[in-house]
Amino acid sequence: MGMTMTQKILAKKAGLDSVVAGQLIQAKLDIVMGNDITTAVALKEFQKTGASEVFDKEKVVIVLDHFTPNKDIKAAEQCKSCRTFAYDMGVKNFFDVGKAGIEHALLPEQGIVVPGQAIIGADSHTCTYGALGAFSTGIGSTDMAIGMATGEAWFKVPSAIKFNVIGKKQSHVSGKDVILHIIGMIGVDGALYRSMEFTGEGIAELTMDDRFTIANMAIEAGAKNGIFPVDEACLAYTKAHATKAYEVFEADDDAEYDEEIIIDLSTLEPTISFPHLPDNTRTIGEVGEVIIDQVVIGSCTNGRLDDMKIAADILRGKQVAEKVRTIVIPATQEIYLDCIKLGYVEDFINAGAIFSMPTCGPCLGGHMGILAAGERCVSTTNRNFVGRMGHVESEVYLASPAVAAASAIAGKIADPRNI
Template identity: 70%
Template sequence: MGMTMTQKILAAHAGLESVTAGQLIRADLDMVLGNDITSPVAINEFEKAGFEKVFDREKISMVMDHFAPNKDIKAAQQCKQCRTFARKFDIKNYYDVGEMGIEHALLPEKGLVAAGELIIGADSHTCTYGALGAFSTGVGSTDMACGMATGQAWFKVPSAICFNLTGTLSEYVSGKDVILHIIGKIGVDGALYRSMEFRGEGVKNLTMDDRLCIANMAIEAGAKNGIFPVDEVTEEYMKGRVDRPYVVYEADADAEYDQVIDIDLSSILPTVSFPHLPENTRTIDQVGDVKIDQVVIGSCTNGRLSDMKAAAEILKGKKVHRDVRAIIIPATQAVYKESMRLGYLDIFIDAGCIVSTPTCGPCLGGYMGILAEGERCVATTNRNFVGRMGHTASEVYLAGPAVAAASAVTGKISSPKEVL
């Protein structure tokens, strides 16, 4: 029996000719990632174990993005601990205020992850890098500590679900709508500890930003990872970013899948995930009259330049509703700077939005947009659990940037067509 794309990458990094679903392996790592919340725990475990060196100073990344710029004394202490560790071991890829971005947007942008590589990160949305044809997955901080010291990690080889994509996306529909549609279809445990492998003629019609968004939210379906084939879109994205050789893996024709699910991209409408699970989806025509208090456009899911563009096109010449607070968060400094050059920031500010430095901030209820009791927020983030962005009696509605921007104008969840 042949292997899936994920299984081929795992086999290669374990030094094995082949692997099968359920097999336990120890594999070499190409990158170990942590942030300002998870890295301090890993550093504590690293020191407790008595490790005195890291396996490769160039294959560790630490990104201060969750509570940076520091929101309080505890956040400042955590960043200081990361900063001290990075200096001690001369960690090449350490990103702090002024250089940092939201980690899962920053690493692909910097060329720190590439096709065929194996990446672990002490953050569940590390699965984002599957958009580049890599195997990437979230782990605990203890695994991060061991990975930093040894350059290896244990894995149970996942089985896979194949998503066969056809067609092309309609106007105002993006990768966010695709993954919300899929999660609504299979549920938050529909791909539990399995690989979500996307293939089919429709893949070529998805931009890299669409793919990064879709892979990012594979974890919201319970998946171990999400992964896309490497094609011209992937190669073009990596050109000029990735400065090292990489390997392109393809699934075998006889690869075994637990399930094959057909997805016609042209049939997908703008989709909104209602509280309090990502699987609780409705298409925009099923939403009804839902008044809102806040809009957040950003995060590792939808803070890239195409997301800024989608929001700017809708907000241009408009005003944010008087009852809505609209927060725009470019995912990286490069996105921020390009948005400035293209005039997007002027559009946002003129409309009555605020524009933040890159940060995870409100996505996890950290800062820069905490919700009060009874408040509702439309967010381009990835989770809408109870209390995710603030008070346990607040509500988060997940959507793409076009719907979020339109909703900011009308004061209720709205289709972009309502304001254009």
């Protein structure tokens, strides 16, 4: 019996010729990552292991991004503990304020993650790196601690769903619309502990930023990971950002999948996820009149340069609605500088938006965009649970950068094709 991409990577990292779905394995890790919130918890568990140093100073990555620049004393103490640990342990890939960014955009940009790796991160959206043909998955702080100490983790080998992508995207349809469509189709537990494996001729229609967005939200369908084939676009991205060695894995022709789902890009429309679950989706024509108070464009899901360009192109020469607070957050310092050089920052500010430093910020109700009771926000983030962005009586509508920018102008959820 053949293996899927994910199974091939896990077999290699476990030192086995083959693995099957449901098998328990111990695998060697290429990257162990944590952020300011989860690392602070992991440090206590790391001490319990008795380890005096991390397993590899190059392979442990710590990024301060969630509550930074520090929003309060508790956040400052968390970051201080991470900072002290990183310096004491000689962690090479430590990203603090000034050179940090949102972790899941930063690691690919810095060439830290590459095809064929096995990556764990104490953040659920670590599955983002599957866009590069790597196995990457989110874990808890305890597993992070053990990973930092030993360089290994145990996994139950996941079965897989094959998503056969065909067709060409319509105007103003992006990776966000693709993944919201999929989650709306299969549900928030539709891929529970399974690998979402993307293939097909339509993959060539998806930019790398599209793929990062889709892989990022695999967890919102309950998946263990999402993964894309390593094609020319992926190799070009890898060679532009990384110098480390990588390995390309391909699914066997006789790989076994639980099911196959066809995604025809030509049929997709801008898609919005209504409160309070990502699978509560509607196409733009089904939305109706939804008046909004705030728009957030950014996050690990949609804070990349393509996302900034899409939003800037729509906002350029226009004004956001008087009652809509519009917050634009680039995902990394490099993207921040590119937005300045390309004139996007001027477009945002002239339109009446604000432009922030890289941070997770409002995505998880951290800071810089908290909602009051009764307020509604269109956001390019990844979750719209009750109270996710502030008060439990607020509402978050997930959308693409195009829909978010159009909605900022209209003062309500709007079709970017009509702005």
